[in-house]
Amino acid sequence: MGKQRATGAHLDPSFASDNVAGVSPEVIEAISTANTGAALPYGEDPFSAELRDWAKDEFGPAAEIYPVFNGTGANVVALQGLLPRWGAAICSAQAHINNDEGAAPERVGSLKLLPRPTSDGRLRPEDITAELGTLGFVHAAQPLAVSVTQSTELGTLYTVEQLSALAETAHGHGLGVHIDGARIANAAAALGMGLGELVAGSGADVLSLGGTKNGALAAEAVVVINPERVSGLGFIRKFSMQLASKQRFVAAQLLALFSTEAWRRNAEYANAQAQQLGQRLAALEGVTLSGQTQVNAVFPEVPAEMAARIQSRYLAHIWNTAASGNPVLRLMCSWQTTDEQIEELVHTAAGA
Structure with missing residues (x-):
């Protein structure tokens, strides 16, 4: 089965895409500088x-x-x-x-x-x-x-x-x-x-x-x-x-x-946050990662009830269905993803 895009304006979009992040401060400053004369x-x-x-x-x-x-x-x-x-x-x-x-x-x-x-x-x-x-x-x-x-x-x-x-x-x-x-x-x-x-x-x-x-x-x-x-x-x-x-x-x-070096700082941070998210989720019972986390995308294979908990709060796309029948989610980190956001998602996944 292919990916299923989640929808819901009431859901937290923090991990739905790296497009959900705001604009880097350097970019805001550059726009302001260009807005002269x-x-x-x-x-x-x-x-x-x-x-x-x-x-x-x-x-x-x-x-x-x-x-x-x-x-x-x-x-x-x-x-x-x-x-x-x-x-x-x-x-x-x-x-x-x-x-x-x-x-x-x-x-x-x-x-x-x-x-x-x-x-x-x-x-x-x-x-x-x-x-x-x-x-x-x-x-x-x-x-x-x-x-x-x-x-x-x-x-x-x-x-x-x-x-x-x-x-x-x-x-x-x-x-x-x-x-x-x-x-x-x-x-x-x-x-x-x-x-x-x-x-x-x-x-x-x-x-x-x-x-x-x-x-x-x-x-x-x-x-x-x-x-x-x-x-x-x-x-x-x-x-x-x-x-x-x-x-x-x-x-x-x-x-x-x-x-x-703003591009590198932002990208390295997003990648590192994805690494942290993947490691935290993989430590939960029943969760395995579908492939290595190489950049800022995490693809956890999770039990159906865990997926339901996550999707009850977060806009999280089902990207695939594993051979086990469990859904594989796609969770994205960005240059703006915080440790607190990761903590909250992991707690939600664990049913805490």
């Missing part, structure tokens, strides 16, 4: 210029950065720039672009997705080669890109070596590579790497750089790493309705997070 619109402001310089320093001199409003927009814009009109993108069946974006890649981007079943949300080189049989076949959308999610919707991580192997396979067959990095800050922090170091080692051509889950307010970006494979992003962003007129406020947020 007049500035040219559509990216001609000093903050956007500084952001472009940062992107080149972080991702290489050829890098281009395009601020957008949200992760769905970043993914759709990035994939349109990577694919021709007849192209399709290989992704995990669990990928966010496949399950959680309201078919935006298909409806807005006119893209076909080729989802591959995976046990842990991670693609493997053989998933790419399995889709290549239709290359050149005029009756099929052409598999011309690979989209990977780092970290995945199942809370798993690709190592740099795994990403590099995927990119080598993809590039060897003429396919481009996109990273959905909605939680790339959490991934980089868990791997002990810098953002540029992780992306350079991955071999990716284009990145969706996530800021919102790490403390921004409606601020994401598309980063083109390899302009030879990705083109037209400025035009695509505009007709995809992702170009901000007052872009300085988006650029200022991204600078506040990524040109400082």
Whole structure:
């Protein structure tokens, strides 16, 4: 059985998503700083210029950065720039672009997705080669890109070596590579790497750089790493309705997070809180963790009565059903999750 989204305005949303957190103080300050005087619109402001310089320093001199409003927009814009009109993108069946974006890649981007079943949300080189049989076949959308999610919707991580192997396979067959990095800050922090170091080692051509889950307010970006494979992003962003007129406020947020160590501090904290939550829950009778807690997502397999107790108070999604028949919950921590919130959830789970 697949995931079941919980609903209920009366329920505590603290662990429903990392999107429930507020805005990082540095970001609030950056917005306030940007809110002084007049500035040219559509990216001609000093903050956007500084952001472009940062992107080149972080991702290489050829890098281009395009601020957008949200992760769905970043993914759709990035994939349109990577694919021709007849192209399709290989992704995990669990990928966010496949399950959680309201078919935006298909409806807005006119893209076909080729989802591959995976046990842990991670693609493997053989998933790419399995889709290549239709290359050149005029009756099929052409598999011309690979989209990977780092970290995945199942809370798993690709190592740099795994990403590099995927990119080598993809590039060897003429396919481009996109990273959905909605939680790339959490991934980089868990791997002990810098953002540029992780992306350079991955071999990716284009990145969706996530800021919102790490403390921004409606601020994401598309980063083109390899302009030879990705083109037209400025035009695509505009007709995809992702170009901000007052872009300085988006650029200022991204600078506040990524040109400082704020992104790492927030991500490391969220990851550590998830580790604590997972350990505390696993110590309860009848609870096992479904997989290792690698980033800021915890997937506890719990007895049905414990799940009912948790869901009576918290907005907690049932992500799967284990072989035992017990529900597997998804609990997310953020840069704002407190020890007290974890304590209260564990007490609720234990029936205390």
